[in-house]
Amino acid sequence: MEFFTYFYEEEIERFFFRRPGAITKYTNRDLLSYGLGATLYMPATRPNIHQEILSNKHEGLTSLVIDLEDAIGDNEVERAENLLVRELLKLHAECNKGFLKVEDLPLMFIRIRQFDQLKQLKDQLGDALNLLTGVVIPKFSAENGRDILEMVRTIHTESQPFYVMPILESASVIQKETRMDELLKIKHLLDQYRDYILNVRIGATDFCGLYGIRRNMDTTVYDIAVLRDCISDIINVFQRFDSPYVVSGPVWEYFSAKKRMLKPQLRQTPFRERYGEEGLKWRAKLIDENMDGLIREILMDISNGLTGKTIIHPSHIKVVQALNVVSYEEYIDASNIIKAFDENNGVMKSEFANKMNEVKPHYFWAQKIVLKSQVYGVLHEEFTSIDLIRKEVYV
Numbered sequence: 001m002e003f004f005t006y007f008y009e010e011e012i013e014r015f016f017f018r019r020p021g022a023i024t025k026y027t028n029r030d031l032l033s034y035g036l037g038a039t040l041y042m043p044a045t046r047p048n049i050h051q052e053i054l055s056n057k058h059e060g061l062t063s064l065v066i067d068l069e070d071a072i073g074d075n076e077v078e079r080a081e082n083l084l085v086r087e088l089l090k091l092h093a094e095c096n097k098g099f100l101k102v103e104d105l106p107l108m109f110i111r112i113r114q115f116d117q118l119k120q121l122k123d124q125l126g127d128a129l130n131l132l133t134g135v136v137i138p139k140f141s142a143e144n145g146r147d148i149l150e151m152v153r154t155i156h157t158e159s160q161p162f163y164v165m166p167i168l169e170s171a172s173v174i175q176k177e178t179r180m181d182e183l184l185k186i187k188h189l190l191d192q193y194r195d196y197i198l199n200v201r202i203g204a205t206d207f208c209g210l211y212g213i214r215r216n217m218d219t220t221v222y223d224i225a226v227l228r229d230c231i232s233d234i235i236n237v238f239q240r241f242d243s244p245y246v247v248s249g250p251v252w253e254y255f256s257a258k259k260r261m262l263k264p265q266l267r268q269t270p271f272r273e274r275y276g277e278e279g280l281k282w283r284a285k286l287i288d289e290n291m292d293g294l295i296r297e298i299l300m301d302i303s304n305g306l307t308g309k310t311i312i313h314p315s316h317i318k319v320v321q322a323l324n325v326v327s328y329e330e331y332i333d334a335s336n337i338i339k340a341f342d343e344n345n346g347v348m349k350s351e352f353a354n355k356m357n358e359v360k361p362h363y364f365w366a367q368k369i370v371l372k373s374q375v376y377g378v379l380h381e382e383f384t385s386i387d388l389i390r391k392e393v394y395v
Helices: 009-015 049-054 074-096 115-131 146-155 176-191 204-209 225-238 269-288 291-303 314-324 328-342 359-376 385-389
Strands: 016-018 038-043 063-067 107-111 134-137 163-168 200-202 247-252 309-311 347-349 356-358
Touching (some): 009 016, 038 314, 049 074, 074 115, 115 146, 146 163, 146 176, 163 176, 176 225, 200 225, 204 247, 225 247, 247 291, 309 314, 314 359, 314 385, 328 356, 328 359, 356 359
Parallel strands (some): 038 063, 038 309, 063 107, 107 134, 134 163, 200 247, 247 309
Antiparallel strands (some): 347 356
């Protein structure tokens, strides 16, 4: 599995200085944790999931979560569990027939409701459990998380890795008086199971729901004050240089057009300079599809050190993937910083003559950039993410 499979080989060579790398559930965890990209959620009640995967229905899809929690009504749980088991057993049978390899599958996870549900699904799936990369734990807390982490420890093997992605979305995390204590307790717990933690996810919708807030298509998570403060503390605790986790960007909820009140959030200049009048028409199309708010939020995610994003519609896939690609300038700076660190240098001017690269302060950033480059690739100097987003993809 690799990113940008909807590009022709000659397009990959034209756009990329360093082509995107292939990853599977068997890839080293440190690299794999950066490789989820746009993680598509779908309810477990969705029919024919195995056929959608077999037919590569969602072009560019690299990771998906089959949801047994909020996407499922309380009266549908048993039916959803049965459908999930049936679809995964069918997919496993197709793999055994040689129609596809596990390595060709997107990274697949199930989001469970509780510990007993994981135990039950494990027993029902048997060897088909090996199709999964792991499990997503909603409303993760220091109090409820250990039992599931222990079970994951027993499932995970070197030959068949199985990971956890905890979601931080409970009241004790968002409420100021309990937040830091709870975050530190969660961090302490996860540290004991570090080898099984793929990344940490942020449940923005649940957080907002606790305050009766729902952001609109013109509003990013960073514009909601209570959410911004919480995300800041999550980053503070989980992305410290001495013991970091990859933290993923929260879900973007919008995918259809409606009349808007605020100005579009995409500047005209990059589109006009790149493609002239055709670029302005394409910018207008992105705005009509409500992509400008998504693009702005992803750029804010990246500025705050988050990698990848939860999505609820396949039209978001290419935007998330494209914006996470490493630019040529970032890659050269990062590579030079790592080289200078190994040679015990202190500070140097960037090859692009527009900034100073301080080796020690920028070393951790450089390591992350090089890891991302191995997954998402590096663009040639003359190209930007706009060129990748412009590619028409079937949805």
